[in-house]
Amino acid sequence: MIEFQDIVPLVAGMAVLALGAASQLRPGRNRTSVLFGLAFLVLLAGWTASVAENLVAGEFLDWVEHASRALAGLLVAAGCWCLGRRSRKEGR
């Protein structure tokens, strides 16, 4: 049973995923952007999996969801770390 709170991130996630994918494909992106973009895409994938687990392959998709969320968390951490490095360079 898909609930309302699942629909919102699913739709939003799909839309942002599409935009984000297009955005991530543009040349000249820096590393921080890539990390955050990937984190978002991974998270979107997790959300999608969490919505979809109610429909099919629930256990696997649940694992995918958690794995995605874990990866997203790591990517965000990496992104923040890179952002901090670049910020210090530019700030100087």
Next chain:
Amino acid sequence: MNGWLTAIALSGYAAAGVALLTRRLPGVRRDLWWALLALVAVSAAFELATLLEKTGITGALDPLEDLLRVVQPATWGALLYIWQQVAAARERDRRESLLDAALEGGRLGVWEWDIATGHVRWHGLTEQIFDMASGAFDNTVEAVRERVHPDDREAMWADVQRALEQGTPYLSRYRLRLPGGEVRWIEATGTVHRDGQDQPRRMVGTVRDISGARQAELELRHSEERYRDFTAIAADWVWEMGPDLRMRAISERIEELTGIAPAVLVGRTRAEIGDFSQDPAALERHLAVLEARREFRDFRYRARLADGSIRWFETSGRPLFGEDGTFQGYRGTAREITAEVETLEALRESEERFRNLIEGSIQGIYVHRDFKPLFVNRAFAQMLGYASPEAMLALPSIESWIAPEDLARMRRYSEARHAGAPDVPAMYEYHAVRRDGSRIVLQNFVRTVSWQGRAAVQCAVVDVTERTAVEERLRGEKRFTDRVIDSLPGVFYLFDAKSRFLRWNRNLETVTGYSSQEIAAISYIDFFEGDERSYIAGQIAKVFEEGSATAEANLVFKDRTQRPYFLTGHRVETDAGACLVGMGIDIGERKAAEAALRASEARYRALYDDNPSTYVTLDEQGTIRSINRHGAGQLGYDAAALQGTDARTLYTDPAQASFERFLAECLAQPGVLQRWELPKRCADGTVLWVRETARAVHDADGQVLVLVVSEDVSEARDLSERLAYEATHDGLTDLINRREFENRLERVLETARASDSEHALCYLDLDQFKIVNDTCGHMAGDQLLRQLGNVLKGSVRHRDTLARLGGDEFALLIEHCPMSKAVRIANTLREAVESHRFQWDDYSFKVGASIGVVPIDAASPGAAHLLGMADHACYAAKEQGRNRVHVYREDDAEIARRSGEMQWVARLDAALEAGRFTLVRQRIAPVDGAFEGDHYELLLRMMEEDGTLISPGAFLPAAERYNVAVRVDRWVLDAALDWLEGEPGELDGLHLCAINLSGHSLTDEAFLDHAVGRIRASRVPPEKLCFEITETAAIVNFAGAHAFITALRELGCRFALDDFGSGLSSFGYLKTLPVDYLKIDGTFVKDIVDDPIDRAMVEAINRIGQVIGKKTVAEFVESEAILARLREIGVDYAQGYHVGHPEPLVSAARGVALARQAG
């Protein structure tokens, strides 16, 4: 497994959170940082909730988990949005950086013009290109236009308008003129942006500084133009030869230069073009060069053209090779040298002719190098006496014929010429020694020539021995001339038609202060200033036109001082053309003398013209030759107008005959002074009396001239006439006075004696007249007398003489009248008086008249006696009861004897007998205060028996009438002399002692004898005695008085005319009366301060006295004011109470008043 994954996720978010919170992120936008932090927080919270759920805490966190599940994507969305913004901003920055780099690299500026507002924005180098930092510049399109060069402003704006209207891209090149004055070329491009209604909204474009490119473009264009010009004017044309050595192309220039069409030569070889028939080897050599593919230069050849003419060409070329090294042919230039070849040929022929000419020339020519002779022509060899040129060439050096004294100079010239010195003379003279030892003078024309490829000196020589001798002689003459010119007393000059000095003497330098260089640099006109410049220029022109002229002008020297000069100029012809030669003489002293003479003449003229006297010069005919201005003006004429007129016309008609007579006397006695007094007629008709002095003289031409000096005596004459009238008339009644009456009586007596005619004398005395005087005063009495005078005048015939004798006494002289008629007339008079009523105030008087009548006939006694008889008759009439007429009888005298006057005679006799006379003296002092010694007048006083002193006015009339006066005078003279003799001290200090004499004494010869004897016997010097006689006494007894005066003056005595002015008849007597002093009557003097008439009288008398040389004495000087006025007038002496009161004569010995017994 999922729990571990959640924990990993949570750890990741925790690490991210730590990174965000603990690591400062200065380069991260704040909004991005917050979004990240929110994301991390939400995500961490979500993962924590999930983990807690997995750890068993369920249910409680579900709502939170659900919420976070929704919020987490939202935070991601926000993060990504912000991230996108950041990325976009970064991209924009990057693009702008790129744009800036592009603009910088392209040296471009960007501009944007908002058409609606007119505002302009810019970017890049626009600000720098427009130099917006300098001057006033705002962001308007007008400010941009202002920066555009004014010459390009309209074109630039037209480009803008065209872009706006047509929608075409904007492109414009124009100049900017920056505030600093720099001009800068720029290129502006732009596009127009339009709105929905297709209206232009803004314009965006670029601007680029193309000054450098523009400059390069201009230089390129100039280079092209230069190239074109060069090729257009170059004497060469360009040709190109193919690898087959045939002409492939020839520039069109060949046709312009030679007339040969390029097409004629294209495709032909060199051998086909040129004519090498005369020099085939040259063609062979050229072809060998071509075959060897070598460069050649200046290859000359000739060509025969189709028209048969021979032309010479010179060409140079270099081979062409392709990139692969293959031979492509030749390219080169060529030019026609026909003219050069022909010129060289002509030159060669000319040289040939020149050599022949030199060989055959009569002018000596030789060439040497370092004094070693290289060439000598025959003429020079002959000039120096050598047999042949070869003989001279055998000499080791040209020094062989140069005279020793000139050798050093010529060596110096040679060395200088070698060193290239510019000032080595090309022509000079030197002495040469001929082979036979004689010397000649050679003129040497030197030039450096090339001789056999090396420099040598060529000398062209002329024998100037004779000319030098002539020149030396001329120089000697010039030196002599110079010395003569320098010795001239003035300045000498010679200048050409432009006034430039060619020659001058040393005096001109000395006088003007200019050096010779300065004089050479200025013109003759420069020596003058002001109007004299044009005057001198005119005189110079006159000299050149007419041959000579003179001038007087001020020469201006170098120090700007001036001196007058007399300048001469004569035209002379010289080598320089027509010139002016002349001299200038300093005439400063002469000018000064002339000025002094003019001033002197002016002074004399002023003295002559303005002299108050009249000066006239007449010729023998009486024509006026000259008259001074004052004299002419006095008559009312102009001096010039009177010249040439007859002097007679200036006199009144009656006087012209007199003048004629005087003029004749003058001419008859040249040198003798003539005087006359005549009336002249003025221009306005008035008459002017003049006293004229004239003398005839001879002028420088021997002509007789009469010099006349005139003095206006009209005023003196009028005064004299008036005085004469007053002397003969009674001032109160205007009737004849006593003196005149006595004169007329004398004349009638003479007539009676001469013609035995009968006349009558009436003596009239008013009765009761004293009552009128006593009652109403003297003014009333005077008025009565005036009225009665008129009454009597109306009662007598015109020819009869009515006179007032004094007081209330009148007399009538009836001429040619029998006694009976005279008595009737006398009665008529008496009745007229009786019938006259005199009214005065409230009084009315009626007076009578007692008249005594005396017949006059040939037997009658003298006038005085007759008057006495008439007086006696009158007295008898009074005795008979008054107001009646009494004819004289013999016993009338007895009656009169009882009268007071007769009694005076007895008293006088008694006084003389008793010695009761005494003298007093009154001081006479010089008016100017000078001290001359004692000067006084002795006055007579009579003492009554009771000691009372009586003034002479009381007894002298009686004394004179009854001939006692002479005795009185004798007493006075004796008393005075005695006193002076007795007082030596007085006598020593005495300057002059005046003694009065009566008129009777003057005619008394006995008295004269007594006086002469007494004075001669006295120790008193006669010159200290002055006798005063009254004017009347002197004139009445003129002849006797003249003799008396003359006799005593011969002793040395002096005379004074007393009471002058009170009753004299004519000034004319004064001229002949030899008196020394004039005593002005006191009646004029006493009122001189207040009465202008009296003052005029005194002035006139004093003036007359001075004119005739008499000293004047004023009487009645009673105050200092009178004395001061007399001083102003110029009177010599003063006498009166102010000067001194009469004082008795005191004997020094006795100290008592003198009283002398009459002897």
